Amino acid sequence: MTDAVHYQREGRIAVLTLDRPPINALGHELRSALHDAFRRAQEDAGAEAIVIASRTRAFCGGADIGEFGSELTWRSPTLPELCDALEASAKPVVAALHGVALGGGLELALACDYRLADAGTRLGLPEVHLGLIPGAGGTQRLPRIAGVALALEMITSGKPISAAKAQAIGLIDRLVDEDPQVAALAYAEELLETGAPRRPCAGINVDTSGLGDDHFAEVREGLGAKTQGYVAPLACVDAVEEACRLPLDAGLAREREIFQACLDTPQARAQQHLFFAERQATRVPGVDPATPTRPIARVGIIGAGTMGGGIAMNFANAGIPVTLVEREAAALERGLATIRKHYEASARKGRLSEAQVEERMALLEGSLDDTALADADLVVEAVFESLEVKRQVFERLDAVCKPGAILASNTSTLDLDAIAGFTRRPQDVIGLHFFSPANVMRLLEIVRGAATADDVITTALKLARTIGKLPVVVGVCFGFVGNRMLEPYAREAHRLVLEGASPAQVDGALTGFGLAMGPLAMYDLAGIDVGYQVRESRREAIAHDPSYNLIGDRLYALGRYGQKTGRGFYRYEGRERLPDPEVDALAAEIAAELGIERREIGDEEIVARCVGMLVNEAADILEEGIAYRSGDCDLVWVNGYGFPAWRGGPLRYADEIGPARVLADIERHRDRLGAYGEMWFTPSPLLRRLVDEGRAFADLAPATAVS
Ligand code: COA
Numbered sequence: 197m198t199d200a201v202h203y204q205r206e207g208r209i210a211v212l213t214l215d216r217p218p219i220n221a222l223g224h225e226l227r228s229a230l231h232d233a234f235r236r237a238q239e240d241a242g243a244e245a246i247v248i249a250s251r252t253r254a255f256c257g258g259a260d261i262g263e264f265g266s267e268l269t270w271r272s273p274t275l276p277e278l279c280d281a282l283e284a285s286a287k288p289v290v291a292a293l294h295g296v297a298l299g300g301g302l303e304l305a306l307a308c309d310y311r312l313a314d315a316g317t318r319l320g321l322p323e324v325h326l327g328l329i330p331g332a333g334g335t336q337r338l339p340r341i342a343g344v345a346l347a348l349e350m351i352t353s354g355k356p357i358s359a360a361k362a363q364a365i366g367l368i369d370r371l372v373d374e375d376p377q378v379a380a381l382a383y384a385e386e387l388l389e390t391g392a393p394r395r396p397c398a399g400i401n402v403d404t405s406g407l408g409d410d411h412f413a414e415v416r417e418g419l420g421a422k423t424q425g426y427v428a429p430l431a432c433v434d435a436v437e438e439a440c441r442l443p444l445d446a447g448l449a450r451e452r453e454i455f456q457a458c459l460d461t462p463q464a465r466a467q468q469h470l471f472f473a474e475r476q477a478t479r480v481p482g483v484d485p486a487t488p489t490r491p492i493a494r495v496g497i498i499g500a501g502t503m504g505g506g507i508a509m510n511f512a513n514a515g516i517p518v519t520l521v522e523r524e525a526a527a528l529e530r531g532l533a534t535i536r537k538h539y540e541a542s543a544r545k546g547r548l549s550e551a552q553v554e555e556r557m558a559l560l561e562g563s564l565d566d567t568a569l570a571d572a573d574l575v576v577e578a579v580f581e582s583l584e585v586k587r588q589v590f591e592r593l594d595a596v597c598k599p600g601a602i603l604a605s606n607t608s609t610l611d612l613d614a615i616a617g618f619t620r621r622p623q624d625v626i627g628l629h630f631f632s633p634a635n636v637m638r639l640l641e642i643v644r645g646a647a648t649a650d651d652v653i654t655t656a657l658k659l660a661r662t663i664g665k666l667p668v669v670v671g672v673c674f675g676f677v678g679n680r681m682l683e684p685y686a687r688e689a690h691r692l693v694l695e696g697a698s699p700a701q702v703d704g705a706l707t708g709f710g711l712a713m714g715p716l717a718m719y720d721l722a723g724i725d726v727g728y729q730v731r732e733s734r735r736e737a738i739a740h741d742p743s744y745n746l747i748g749d750r751l752y753a754l755g756r757y758g759q760k761t762g763r764g765f766y767r768y769e770g771r772e773r774l775p776d777p778e779v780d781a782l783a784a785e786i787a788a789e790l791g792i793e794r795r796e797i798g799d800e801e802i803v804a805r806c807v808g809m810l811v812n813e814a815a816d817i818l819e820e821g822i823a824y825r826s827g828d829c830d831l832v833w834v835n836g837y838g839f840p841a842w843r844g845g846p847l848r849y850a851d852e853i854g855p856a857r858v859l860a861d862i863e864r865h866r867d868r869l870g871a872y873g874e875m876w877f878t879p880s881p882l883l884r885r886l887v888d889e890g891r892a893f894a895d896l897a898p899a900t901a902v903s
Contacts, residue, residue, distance in 0.1 A: 200229035202251070203236055209384045210236075210243035211377065214250040219257030222275055222300045224268045226260075231273040231281065238286055245384040246285065248308060249292035249377035255317070258299025261326065261468055264459060275300050275332040276452060279307035283333075283396050288387055292380035293317045293368075298356065303330060306337040309395040310387065312370040312380050313359040319367060320356030324428045326471060327464030327842065331455030333397075335435035336447040340400040342367045344407060344440065348415055351432045352423075398444040412437045425710050426842050427463050462852045466844025469894070470834060473827025473845075478657055480644070480669050481824055481898055489655040490600060492662075496521060496572035498589055500531025500562070503606060504578035506634030509535055510663040512559040513635070519561050519568050528562045535560060538635065567596050574659070576628055578606040581729075583614060590618035590625070602652050604628040605643075608679055609730065612645045612672045622647035626656055629676060630665075631836045639835035640665040641676050668831050671822040674734070678832045680817060681846070684809035684876065686727075689715040690745040691872070692802055693779075694787045696794040699765040700775050705799035706806060712838030715806070716765040717773060719748065720758035724765075728752040741875055743790050747783055792872075804861045810846040811858050815880035818896065826851075826893035851892040859887050 202213040212233045214220040222230075230248075237246045250256065263269050273281070282289055282304065291297075291305035293313035298320050305311050305319075313319070321330045321338070329335055330351060339347040342365045350357065362368040372379040386392075408414075415433050423429040431454050438450045458464055479485065495511045497504045500522045508518045512535075522528035539553040548556075561568075569575050575597060577589045586605060593603050603625045605615050616622035627643025642656045653669065660667035670677045689702050693716070697705075703714020719727050727748050731738065738744040751757075751764055758764030767776040787794050814829040823829050830845020843849045850858045859879055866877030886892065 198225055198229045200226045201233045203233045205240065205243060206381055207385075208242060208244040208388065209247055209381055210240055210245070211247045211249060211381065212237065213377070214248070214256060215252060217252045219254045219296070220250055220252055220301065221257055221260040221262070222278075222304075223260035223263050224271050227273050227275060227278050231278055234278075234281060234285075243287065245287050245388055246289045247292055247377065247380040247384050248289065248304070249380060250294065252295075254295030254301070255291070255293040255297045256301025256304060257296055258301050258303075258322070259332070261471060264326075264468060265465070269459075275303065276448065279303055279333045280448070282307035283398065285309075285394070288384070288392065288394050290380045290384045290387070292376040293319070293359075294376045296320075296356065299323055299330065299334075300332050303332040303334045303337070306341060306397070307333060310369045310383065310392075311362075311367065312372060312376060312383050313362065313368050314372055314374075314376045314379075315359050317359040317362075317368075317376075318356040319359065319362045320354065321351050322354040322356070324352060324354040324426075324432055325467060327426075327428045327461060327467040328458045329428060329432045329435050329451065329455050331452060331459075333448055333451070335432065335451050336439045336444055337397045338367075339402045339436055339439045340397045340444070343403060344411075344436065347439075348433065348436050351436060352415075352419060352429045402440045404440050407440070425840055427461060428458055428467075431458050462844075463842045465852065466842055466848050469827065469844045469848045470830065470841060473825070473831050474666060476825060476898075477666070477668050477828055477831055479898075480653055480657070483650045483653050485654065487650045487654045489658050490573065490602065490651055492516065492573045492602075492655065492659055494519070494572050496569035496575040496597075497578060498566070498569075498575065498593075499578040500528050501578065502534075503630065503632060503634055504576075505531045505535050505538075506632065506636075507576055507578055507606065507628075507630050508560060509538065509556075509635040510630075510665070512556040514663045515559070516662075517559045517561070519563055519572060521563050521566050521568060523564065525564060528564060532557075532560065532562055566592050569593070570596055570598060572597065572601055574602040574604060574655075576604045576606055578630075581607060581610065582733075583610055586610060586615050587618045590615055594619035594621065600624070602626060602655060604656075606630055607643075609675045609733075611674075612643045613647070616645045616647055623649040624652060626652050627672075627676070628656065629678075631678075637836065638664070638666045639678075639832060640667045641678060641832065641836075642667050642669045643672060643676055644669055645672060666831065666835055668828045669824070670828070670832075671820075673817075673820065673822050674737075677814075677817055677823050677829055678836045680822075681810050681813045681829065681833060682837065684813050685806050686715050686719070687745060687876070688805045688809050689802075690747055691743055692797060692805065693747055693765075693783045694743055694790070694792050694794075695797060696787075697797040697802060698775060698780055701797070701799070702802055702806075705802035708799060709803045709807065710840030710843055712840075720764035720766055720768075720773075723758050723760060724748055724751050725757045741872070743786075743792065743872065746786055746790075747779075750782055750786065751779075801865075805865055807846060807849065808858055808861050808865070809876075811850045812862060812880045812883060814847055815882040815886075815893075818893070818899065819880060819882040821899040823899070825898045826896060847893040851894050855883055855886045855892060859883050 200216045204211045216226045237243050289308040290310045291308040296318050321334045323330045363371045435451050439447045496519045497508045498521045500520045511518045542548045612627045616625035629641035631637035699716040706714045756763040762768045766773045817823050826847040833839040834841050834845050862879050866873035
């Protein structure tokens, strides 16, 4: 017996209430309970209609993703069997929705005869984000109920729609303000009184009028660049196309085949890994998640440049007033004007109204005097990346900010503990490393210093959610997680150019692997001078390798700073990136100087060395406790550095091909690359241990403390 579903009779209506907090994930236990309750309602002679509702904060968040890959997914009653049973009901069934009806949750509702929802409900089929298609009738019933165009849009994008939109397209029959369960009872009574018919989907043909012969080919083409590399979006289109061709039962059978084919793929495993990684990332070892947070009603930002302005927009977008502090009036005006330009561009695209532009601008106040930060609850500095400059800023913040204010640095590489040491309140200091453009990029590395107070961490996590960011808490080291992993990856990319690969070949091999942008094109975009400055700050650590990013240093010396000077690893005509023979010649010259043999290099070697180094560095980061779990490293690289989500991140990729292969590749390159290999291709002890123990990165228990 289970209490996952409550059975109750209200007059002639049987009410089945789902009760598996938090979101009624449809694992085997809940499916069985619902199946049993549903059968009881069928057999209950006094029940003439059935209402399915929920007692938790959502109607249903869908299939239990944690069951995927285990035999529980297919243990009867499966989700498709449950939906088929609802569809075959002898009595009308009303679904009462609130919160979310997602994935299998919406599929359950689609198998009911009538759907009612409160205004806050969001309805969607997000399976595509998990590398899947809806597998319990969604691709077959939704086009029958709401039409092909909307079904394709919802299923291929995975984006939920509002209850109002759902009502407009016939997916919801009734929108209510009151408790949906109570409203559904009245609705079921009304349906019985008026003799409303059952509405099984089997009786509905998909309306294909108006669809040209090439409709689905065009849809596939239209998905193009947006979904490049992903298998599931096209599988979704295939399944909806089948709905147009086949009767319901045959369509459902095809849907199941396609679903199963998707389920057993590296992509589905990768995307499910990221789903859980995102949720685990908010758990910080040693910090009680119930720790009360500090109120953040006003934010200060120091520096109105690209980064400071972008960070400020995040808060203004969330309705939080911001004071932007700059030293020079001209820089402040420029910063505010740039923010306005961004908002006005959004307004032109229809994403904001003119009134909203003004509302957001009104939340931004400029000042040339840092004492304007006296009443800020949080101050984020986004000034030049130099410890000396940070010292000046933090000493001032310590002097002007009120007690309890959180003092945050946006540093991307510097020692946060040293920065905290510039104040008399290191417990209030934290790193908030936003990624550029800060108003767009979802990732937020939250850097936990040795002294950072627990409530400062919980406040930062809550704030991240408020401003729509994905937070990952990391420890202190050079570059934290993201930039530290970037360092050996980029080093290999530079070195491969000396060994004989062209910049276009290095970048092409990695974009071919799935990266959004090749590393050398990325350096051209970010600025060869920026990379040079970072190296300047740590020459000692790299001095033993004379080839270390030397081509970057030479490009810098030639004034080839990348896109901004029209020349870098490539030359640029407008926005077009073109190979530059001068760079190949420069590479050959450096190779000759250093005695590096130039040779043909295969794409496979480029990927194995660059990605292998990412994995190896991440392993060291885990070993040192700088990141708590492999999923954190993956989230950082997927959301901050363009690593393909369909591969799940560098460590998920390593788990997929097997840590043993990564280790073997590293050792092979170490042996082959002579003195250079000896210098850099040292396998991480953690990687070696995993191989010895036959384990994967995902098997590691989360680190308990960050050094
Ligand atoms: N299967 C298994 N667990 C699920 C789940 C699902 N379909 N949906 C949510 N959960 C779990 C989360 O992992 C989390 O667990 P945790 O507290 O142990 O970390 C918990 O339920 C709450 O989810 P969370 O995302 O933190 O809550 P939220 O209120 O922000 O969002 C949803 C709720 C339902 C909108 C969101 O969880 C979601 O989008 N779920 C996936 C929906 C989906 O893809 N369904 C199709 C499955 S094929």
